[in-house]
Amino acid sequence: MSSLTGRASAVACGLILLLSLQIVAQVPSPRSVLGFQPTDDRTIADWAQITDYFAKLDRASDKVLVREIGKSTLRKPMIAAFISAPANLRNLDKLQRISQKLADPRRVANPAELEGLIKDGKTIVSISCSIHSTEIVASQMSMNLAYELATAADDETREILENTVLLLIPSSNPDGIQIVADWYRKTLGTKSEGTSPPELYHHYAGHDNNRDWFMLNLAETQAITKLYWQEWFPQFVYDVHQMGQTGPRFVIPPFFDPPNPRIAPSILREVGLVGYKMAADLQAKGIAGVATNTTFDTWWHGGFRSAPYYHNSIGILSEAASADLMSPVTITREQLQRSRPARGLPSPLATDTAHPDAWEGGVWRPRDIAEIEMTASRALLSLAAKYRGRYLRNFYELGRANVQPDTNAPQAYVVMAGQPYAETVARFLEILKWQGIEVHRMTRELWVKHSKTEDFHEIPLNSFIVFTNQPQRNNILSLFEKQVYPNRVNANGEPDPPYDVAGWTLPLQMGVETYEIWDIRDLDKHRGTLTKVENIDQARAVLNLEPGGGPFAKFSNPLRTQPRIGLYKGNSGSMDEGWTRLVFDNFQMPYRSVTDTQVKSGELPYDVIILPADSENSIIRGLNADRYPAEISGGIGDGGATNLKKFVENGGKLICFDDSCELVIKRFGVPVKNVLSGVNRREFYNPGSVVKLDVDTKHPLARGMPEEAAAYFTNSSAFDVAQDANVRIVARYAGKDALMSGWMLGESRINDKAAMVEADLGKGKLIMFAFRPQHRGQTFGTFPLIFNSLEK
Numbered sequence: 165m166s167s168l169t170g171r172a173s174a175v176a177c178g179l180i181l182l183l184s185l186q187i188v189a190q191v192p193s194p195r196s197v198l199g200f201q202p203t204d205d206r207t208i209a210d211w212a213q214i215t216d217y218f219a220k221l222d223r224a225s226d227k228v229l230v231r232e233i234g235k236s237t238l239r240k241p242m243i244a245a246f247i248s249a250p251a252n253l254r255n256l257d258k259l260q261r262i263s264q265k266l267a268d269p270r271r272v273a274n275p276a277e278l279e280g281l282i283k284d285g286k287t288i289v290s291i292s293c294s295i296h297s298t299e300i301v302a303s304q305m306s307m308n309l310a311y312e313l314a315t316a317a318d319d320e321t322r323e324i325l326e327n328t329v330l331l332l333i334p335s336s337n338p339d340g341i342q343i344v345a346d347w348y349r350k351t352l353g354t355k356s357e358g359t360s361p362p363e364l365y366h367h368y369a370g371h372d373n374n375r376d377w378f379m380l381n382l383a384e385t386q387a388i389t390k391l392y393w394q395e396w397f398p399q400f401v402y403d404v405h406q407m408g409q410t411g412p413r414f415v416i417p418p419f420f421d422p423p424n425p426r427i428a429p430s431i432l433r434e435v436g437l438v439g440y441k442m443a444a445d446l447q448a449k450g451i452a453g454v455a456t457n458t459t460f461d462t463w464w465h466g467g468f469r470s471a472p473y474y475h476n477s478i479g480i481l482s483e484a485a486s487a488d489l490m491s492p493v494t495i496t497r498e499q500l501q502r503s504r505p506a507r508g509l510p511s512p513l514a515t516d517t518a519h520p521d522a523w524e525g526g527v528w529r530p531r532d533i534a535e536i537e538m539t540a541s542r543a544l545l546s547l548a549a550k551y552r553g554r555y556l557r558n559f560y561e562l563g564r565a566n567v568q569p570d571t572n573a574p575q576a577y578v579v580m581a582g583q584p585y586a587e588t589v590a591r592f593l594e595i596l597k598w599q600g601i602e603v604h605r606m607t608r609e610l611w612v613k614h615s616k617t618e619d620f621h622e623i624p625l626n627s628f629i630v631f632t633n634q635p636q637r638n639n640i641l642s643l644f645e646k647q648v649y650p651n652r653v654n655a656n657g658e659p660d661p662p663y664d665v666a667g668w669t670l671p672l673q674m675g676v677e678t679y680e681i682w683d684i685r686d687l688d689k690h691r692g693t694l695t696k697v698e699n700i701d702q703a704r705a706v707l708n709l710e711p712g713g714g715p716f717a718k719f720s721n722p723l724r725t726q727p728r729i730g731l732y733k734g735n736s737g738s739m740d741e742g743w744t745r746l747v748f749d750n751f752q753m754p755y756r757s758v759t760d761t762q763v764k765s766g767e768l769p770y771d772v773i774i775l776p777a778d779s780e781n782s783i784i785r786g787l788n789a790d791r792y793p794a795e796i797s798g799g800i801g802d803g804g805a806t807n808l809k810k811f812v813e814n815g816g817k818l819i820c821f822d823d824s825c826e827l828v829i830k831r832f833g834v835p836v837k838n839v840l841s842g843v844n845r846r847e848f849y850n851p852g853s854v855v856k857l858d859v860d861t862k863h864p865l866a867r868g869m870p871e872e873a874a875a876y877f878t879n880s881s882a883f884d885v886a887q888d889a890n891v892r893i894v895a896r897y898a899g900k901d902a903l904m905s906g907w908m909l910g911e912s913r914i915n916d917k918a919a920m921v922e923a924d925l926g927k928g929k930l931i932m933f934a935f936r937p938q939h940r941g942q943t944f945g946t947f948p949l950i951f952n953s954l955e956k
């Protein structure tokens with residue numbers, strides 16, 4: 165090589181370096197926009213700053229495109245940053261169409277077309293941060309991740325950008341990011357620094373915002389469900405969480421048992437593979453305390469990362485140990501020693517194959533969390549990029565298997581015509597349709613078999629049919645069928661609790677009448693008489709309902725009287741209170757929130773007050789004064805409880821949901837006892853199941869209810885009622901076979917026990933629900949019991 169050429173290439177290199185530096189210089193770093201490095205100690209970017217940063221990144225980088233995907237509950241913009249190679253971003257429409265076709269193999273004409281789609285398609289990956297807003301670090305980290313992908317020039321990054329389209333959601337709960345940032349700033353340097361805000365971080369759902377992914381009650385769930393399952397069909401969905409402080413540092417898949425049998429085995433394997441890639445990359449960096457196969461299972465449906473399994477997609481959850489919001493903490497070895505054993509991991513100091521390198525304690529900073537989450541995100545992206553073709557083909561194949569006939573599953577489900585609550589039926593169908601499930605209506609009667617063995621029955625015109633041979637077969641089955649949780653009891657007779665609930669069968673929860681169909685007589689002859697429901701107003705028309713006027717339209721107020729309704733709202737942030745508000749708002753029923761101060765004052769100008777399902781202790785004691793300012797700590801106190809009793813004695817009505825009945829039983833002297841109080845889990849256990857009620861339909865509070873109804877029970881109560889003219893039982897748990905879906909040990913403890921009671925007290929009334937009549941806003945079937953209770 166001559167010196168001249170050498171010099172020329174050095175000059176050329178310098179030029180290229182200069183040019184690329186210029187391009188890099190134009191892309192703003194998070195620090196340059198925010199004035200601090202996100203994830204540094206005691207810094208926090210609120211939602212306005214995060215969206216501002218992403219908007220600037222969008223303008224400056226041809227690798228980042230930011231789109232608004234909807235509005236949050238409190239009307240903040242929700243955003244997704246599409247991050248990919250510039251050529252891919254210019255081709256987004258085409259890439260989206262490819263993903264849509266791969267998601268529905270019926271739209272792929274022939275093998276040649278399939279090969280073309282796989283050749284041209286990109287792996288669609290979504291990473292969503294901080295749905296639980298106190299698990300704040302990922303939302304801050306998302307800016308660093310986006311900047312790094314937009315500016316890094318290494319081979320791995322280039323491969324990621326060329327082969328994947330990343331839909332990065334800086335937070336799936338923007339309202340909560342704002343709430344947490346405001347509280348954190350306000351309390352920085354005070355005794356409250358690093359505490360959770362004294363309100364729900366999702367307006368209605370708090371932590372339960374990650375329990376809504378098949379029900380779609382919340383604006384955020386609706387927006388992201390649309391993005392994922394109507395538009396983009398990601399092959400990967402990664403939801404980034406944090407957990408407690410004194411366990412392992414990071415928990416990732418493979419998950420703990422039991423798996424849900426409706427999740428394709430290959431999905432479980434792919435989930436495990438991603439977890440191990442993350443674990444291996446973290447270990448290579450020398451990061452200790454990474455655990456797999458612990459705590460979190462794949463049983464339950466309805467989580468951000470579990471709903472994707474039912475769309476043939478690979479859902480990943482990670483849980484990092486928390487700091488105190490953005491303030492560092494010091495965790496001692498002793499604290500780790502004392503840490504409660506988790507499922508599959510006896511101690512964070514124990515080592516085994518699933519946790520080979522224990523973290524021994526020390527300072528734990530937001531930056532540590534961010535580094536782990538960045539590494540995990542890149543591990544996923546790199547896998548998705550490297551095996552792009554494989555992932556696209558597997559995604560297609562899963563959908564293809566689901567559209568084949570399966571003689572071991574019902575052929576379809578029928579949603580029966582002529583049900584009393586047409587609006588509920590319409591909402592049920594809308595929930596199915598919104599997540600991409602196809603629904604058909606009938607233009608003539610059909611004869612069907614409801615089981616393999618029985619004779620054909622006629623199903624009436626105006627029923628709806630949901631065939632199971634759709635790409636989402638597993639979703640349909642999981643929503644319609646009864647869950648049978650495996651009987652996981654250890655040698656001591658103690659149940660191994662599922663991570664969340666055990667049963668959720670949607671038609672049961674909503675009180676919608678559906679049946680399995682195992683055969684349709686002359687289906688081929690009648691296929692032309694089945695019409696696909698294209699939009700929910702078509703279904704509403706069949707149900708004789710006016711057009712809804714938009715997705716998830718509100719219902720009309722069901723009350724005949726105009727009671728002054730007060731809903732108790734403490735400062736601890738009660739999810740059950742939030743869900744109650746959601747139901748009232750959705751049904752456009754006026755109410756006011758009742759604060760601790762009001763209860764303490766005794767000024768209670770209401771006809772009816774509701775105590776949501778909170779323990780006596782949390783209502784009476786409230787937030788701890790050691791960490792929270794005096795004006796918001798302390799609950800209603802003993803004086804407040806006395807005032808509530810006086811409110812009833814003077815003619816008011818008090819409605820208690822489940823846990824809050826404890827307060828009334830202990831303090832009001834009613835002849836009602838919770839038979840499950842103090843009973844250990846070996847004797848009775850029900851972590852979240854649908855149970856059968858026998859309803860006294862002659863009682864006015866049961867107006868509009870069927871004699872046999874489904875109710876939601878989650879570590880709930882069951883009442884023994886003394887013979888007393890002042891106490892009436894409105895509903896009982898069924899005398900036998902009370903479990904309809906889920907898991908229940910020791911059922912005889914609740915058989916025939918009272919589930920809903922009305923009691924006179926002075927001039928007023930107490931109405932006590934032993935179960936959850938509006939659990940997570942899902943149990944439409946028992947809403948009428950609430951509405952009747954509210955009437956004057």
Ligand SMILES: [Zn+2]
Nearest residue numbers: 296299405406
């Ligand atoms: Zn979480």
